[in-house]
Amino acid sequence: MDRDVDVAPPLSESPAHGRTPSAAHSDGSGGPRVAVRVASHALIAGLPVAVLGVVAIVLGPEISAGLDSRAVAAWRTVFTAIVIQGVPFLLLGTLVSAAISAFVPAWVFTRVLPRNPALAVPVAGVAGAVLPGCECASVPVAGSLMRRGVTPAAALAFLLSAPAINPIVLMATYVAFPGNPWMVAARLVASLLTSVVMGWLWLRLGREEWLRAPKGPTGHTAGASRAEEFRVSLQHDFLHAGGFLVVGAAAAATFNVTVPHSVLRLFSDSVWWSLPMLGMLAVVLAVCSEADAFVAASLTGFSPSARLAFMVVGPMVDLKLIALQSGTFGRAFALRFSSATWVVAVLSSALVGWWLL
Amino acid sequence: MKRNVQVLLLLFTGVGLLHISLLTDLYLRYVRSGLRPALIASGVLLIVLGAVSAARDGFPFNRPRTDDDHGGHHGGGHDHSQGPRIAWLLYIPALTILFLAPPALGSYTAARDEAKAKAPTAGDSLFSALPRSGIVELSLNDFSSRAVWDTDGTLKGHTVRLTGFVTPGRHGTWYVSRLAISCCAADATVRKVRVHGAAAPPADAWVTVTGTWHPTGKVGTDDASPALDATSVKRVPAPKDPYNDAVATRPGR
Numbered sequence: 022m023d024r025d026v027d028v029a030p031p032l033s034e035s036p037a038h039g040r041t042p043s044a045a046h047s048d049g050s051g052g053p054r055v056a057v058r059v060a061s062h063a064l065i066a067g068l069p070v071a072v073l074g075v076v077a078i079v080l081g082p083e084i085s086a087g088l089d090s091r092a093v094a095a096w097r098t099v100f101t102a103i104v105i106q107g108v109p110f111l112l113l114g115t116l117v118s119a120a121i122s123a124f125v126p127a128w129v130f131t132r133v134l135p136r137n138p139a140l141a142v143p144v145a146g147v148a149g150a151v152l153p154g155c156e157c158a159s160v161p162v163a164g165s166l167m168r169r170g171v172t173p174a175a176a177l178a179f180l181l182s183a184p185a186i187n188p189i190v191l192m193a194t195y196v197a198f199p200g201n202p203w204m205v206a207a208r209l210v211a212s213l214l215t216s217v218v219m220g221w222l223w224l225r226l227g228r229e230e231w232l233r234a235p236k237g238p239t240g241h242t243a244g245a246s247r248a249e250e251f252r253v254s255l256q257h258d259f260l261h262a263g264g265f266l267v268v269g270a271a272a273a274a275t276f277n278v279t280v281p282h283s284v285l286r287l288f289s290d291s292v293w294w295s296l297p298m299l300g301m302l303a304v305v306l307a308v309c310s311e312a313d314a315f316v317a318a319s320l321t322g323f324s325p326s327a328r329l330a331f332m333v334v335g336p337m338v339d340l341k342l343i344a345l346q347s348g349t350f351g352r353a354f355a356l357r358f359s360s361a362t363w364v365v366a367v368l369s370s371a372l373v374g375w376w377l378l
Numbered sequence: 379m380k381r382n383v384q385v386l387l388l389l390f391t392g393v394g395l396l397h398i399s400l401l402t403d404l405y406l407r408y409v410r411s412g413l414r415p416a417l418i419a420s421g422v423l424l425i426v427l428g429a430v431s432a433a434r435d436g437f438p439f440n441r442p443r444t445d446d447d448h449g450g451h452h453g454g455g456h457d458h459s460q461g462p463r464i465a466w467l468l469y470i471p472a473l474t475i476l477f478l479a480p481p482a483l484g485s486y487t488a489a490r491d492e493a494k495a496k497a498p499t500a501g502d503s504l505f506s507a508l509p510r511s512g513i514v515e516l517s518l519n520d521f522s523s524r525a526v527w528d529t530d531g532t533l534k535g536h537t538v539r540l541t542g543f544v545t546p547g548r549h550g551t552w553y554v555s556r557l558a559i560s561c562c563a564a565d566a567t568v569r570k571v572r573v574h575g576a577a578a579p580p581a582d583a584w585v586t587v588t589g590t591w592h593p594t595g596k597v598g599t600d601d602a603s604p605a606l607d608a609t610s611v612k613r614v615p616a617p618k619d620p621y622n623d624a625v626a627t628r629p630g631r
Contacts, residue, residue, distance in 0.1 A: 070386075077477040095487055097480035102408035102563035104471040108395065109416035112423060197560075249434070256431060257462065259424075260384060263391075264464030267471060277564055312561025319567050348464060 096278045103270035103341065106309055107157045111266060114158030115258040118165035123251035130171050138172045142220030145175035146213055149182030155309040156184035156336050157266060160345045161258050173232055178220035181362065184310040184336035185212035194332065197314035203377050204329070208314075211333045211373040215366045222361065231358075233351030265348035269341025273307035276340070280305065295327035300367045303335035310336035326374025333370045338363045379465050381435045385428050387468055392424030394475040404475070406619045407482035409562045482620040483563050484582040485545040488555040491568045505532050513588060515539045515625045518556045518569040525571070525591060525604035533591040540606065541586045541614065542623075544579045545570055552578035554587050554606070556623040569623060576608040584616045 134141040152158060163180035167173055184190065186209050198204040288298040299320065308316050313335040317328040338359045347355035379387075398404040399417035409417075474480070505528045508514045516524075516538050524533050542554040555570035557563075574592050579585055589608040595601030 073473060073477065091484075091486035094481055095483055097474070098407065098483050099564050101471055101474055101480055105395075105398070105405065105408050105417070105475070106413065106562035106564075108391070109413065109420045112420050116423075252427065252430060252434070256384065256388065256427060259427075260379070260387065260465035260468065261462040263468045264462060264466065267467040268464070270471075273564065306564065308565045309561050312565050315560035316565045316567075348462075 092278060096274050099277050100270050100274035103273055103307065104267060107155075107266050107270065107341070108263070110155050110157040110309075111161070111262055112259060114152075114161045115255055115262060117152070117158070118161040118258055119251050119255035121162070121165045121169060122254050123247050125169070127170050130166065130169055134171065134175060138174055138224055139221065141172055141175040142178045142224065143217050145171070146178040146182040146216045146220065149179050149184075149216065150186050150188065152183040153187050153189050155190075155311050156339070156342050157262070157309075157345065159183040160342070160349055161262055164258075164349045165254075174220040174223040174227065177223055177358070178216045181216035181219055181337045182213055185216075185333065190310050190314070190336070193311050194314040197318040204325070207329050207370075207373050207377040208332050210377070211329060211366075211370045212336070214369045214373065215333060215337065215362065218365050218369065219358075219362055222365070223358075231351070231354045233354065261348060262345055265344040266341060269307060269339075269344035272340040272344070273305065276305035292324055292326075295323050296330045296367055296371055299323060299327045299331040300334045300363060300370075303331045304339050304363065306335075307339040307341045308335060324374075325378040326371060329374045329378065330367050330370040334363060334366045337366055379463055381431070384465065385432045385435065387465060387472065388424050388428030388431065390472040390476065391468060392421045392426075392428060394472045395421030395424065398475050398479065403618050404479050406621070407479070407563070410559060410621070411619060483557050483566055484543055485555070487566060488543075488545040488553070488557060488568050488570055489547070505530065507532055508536050508538075513537045513539050515541075517623045517625050518542055518554070518571055519558070519623050520625075521571060521606075522569055522604040525593075525597075526602040527598055529598045531597070535590075537588060537590055537609070538606070539586055539588045540571060541617075542570075542584070543616075543620075544581055544583050544585060546578055546581050547572070550578065554585060557621055558623050559621045563621075566621070570604075572603065572605040573608050573611070574605060576611045579611065579613065584614050586612050586614050588612075 134144055149159075152162060159180050162183070163176045166176040166179065191205055191209060194205045194208055195202065288294040299317075303313065306316070313332055317331045320328055320331065343355050343359050346359065350358075395417050398408075399414050399421065405414060405417055505524055514536050518540055521533070521538060521540055540554050542556045545553045545555040547553055551572060553570035553572050555568065557566040557568060559566050571587075572592075573587055573589070575589070576587070587606060587608050588610045589606045592605040592607045594603050594605050
């Protein structure tokens with residue numbers, strides 16, 4: 022199997038990389054001890070790979086057959102798809118956030134953003150337009166903004182607006198609703214409105230203790246270079262957020278595979294029910310914000326306002342985002358903030374939909 | 379999570395991403411083709427990050443070079459050399475795409491949802507006339523739209539050929555179907571055309587069906603549904619990009 026060949030090089034050459042610094046570092050108590058340590062560590066690191074490789078080779082066909090139950094296969098495909106789709110954007114987000122942590126001095130933000138937090142919120146909301154990508158990217162960036170001393174309300178407004186109003190997403194919306202540019206305008210206005218309102222709500226009602234200060238390896242190690250700091254925080258943030266992305270993807274895939282879409286059509290007749298229904302659908306489907314306009318366009322039979330609600334809620338609240346946020350800001354925060362955002366998003370899409378559509 | 383395990387995870391994830399995007403076309407089962415450059419870049423970046431970390435942290439020793447703490451050798455209680463525990467979960471997708479890549483979505487998904495033919499947006503004139511002679515190859519999307527919404531009846535009197543996988547219906551009926559994605563497999567939408575006059579091949583087999591339009595319901599309303607009277611059904615190999623429901627070369631264009 023060629024797959025094992027892919028794995029082998031890092032394993033076989035990495036010890037050679039590592040030996041020099043570590044051996045030099047060791048207390049010099051002799052060759053045998055070092056050899057034993059190398060062997061034991063190589064064993065610890067290599068064992069899971071060897072076991073998994075052997076299992077995959079020997080039992081591969083049987084495992085595949087066992088997983089071949091068609092529902093399980095569909096679940097695995099959707100799960101894998103959400104993770105794979107999310108990884109590049111997550112990586113982009115963690116790159117930006119690590120760069121902010123390591124290279125951008127804190128005074129930049131205090132100078133760019135107005136002193137008054139109530140004014141900083143709308144400015145940060147509009148600034149969301151510059152981060153291209155979907156919602157996976159915005160969580161780590163918002164976390165690093167907070168770490169850099171940006172007022173949480175402004176960072177949260179940025180967190181909500183960035184995945185919804187950036188040019189890529191608005192372009193996708195324009196393509197998905199041909200001949201209906203008002204949908205693009207309504208999405209922009211409703212998303213911005215929601216993020217600004219949520220920022221102000223946080224200023225008014227938010228409590229410091231709900232928000233676990235985003236932690237990470239920011240203990241500016243003495244002697245560590247900027248580049249080293251960048252690498253460590255990139256690695257930490259990516260692995261951390263990646264783990265939560267997996268949790269969110271598993272939850273979203275479960276709903277995607279088990280809940281038939283026809284259930285939702287039951288509510289398409291009622292104007293009042295259809296808004297919260299599509300709002301809920303956006304939460305459980307966890308479609309990436311660059312694609313949700315196409316999904317919304319395919320939901321024929323629902324009122325334009327309900328489809329708008331789907332597109333406004335989707336980038337701000339969904340299962341994978343809740344998982345990511347609880348990883349970065351704590352569960353107490355994620356649950357409160359997400360439910361409040363959901364209500365505000367549905368209300369503002371109702372308002373904007375009634376006004377524009 | 380110890381540092382050496384983190385390094386391993388980064389390398390696995392990077393190699394896995396390159397495996398599905400650069401070395402094979404497996405990524406097309408999960409995401410749209412436009413994401414390929416991003417996947418390759420991510421894979422390379424993760425491998426570079428893993429390699430740098432391996433060098434800096436003295437892989438496989440789990441001892442960061444910047445760690446000045448001589449007292450505790452294995453850094454058991456040393457907090458910031460320990461990565462996030464949740465990251466263990468990333469091993470699942472990383473190893474999945476390396477060793478046990480799941481198949482593309484198929485008849486299970488297609489059977490669960492109703493097909494919705496896309497209504498034309500600006501009048502029926504959007505349906506161009508089909509070439510008069512020969513067999514016309516159509517995408518399932520094009521055929522469905524014409525069958526449901528085209529009140530001019532441009533499908534009448536034409537022999538068409540459709541390609542898709544088999545989705546069994548109730549009571550021995552079957553459909554030739556496709557799933558279309560706009561970003562990843564989580565947003566797949568169903569396109570299917572019922573086939574009359576031929577026995578059903580096994581589920582998920584890829585086929586080309588040649589036949590003529592089988593009108594059902596009143597065209598131009600939600601009553602109508604796309605269907606075909608088949609004259610021949612031929613098994614074909616599964617396409618590389620299973621979600622791409624576009625006809626590459628259409629005669630007469």
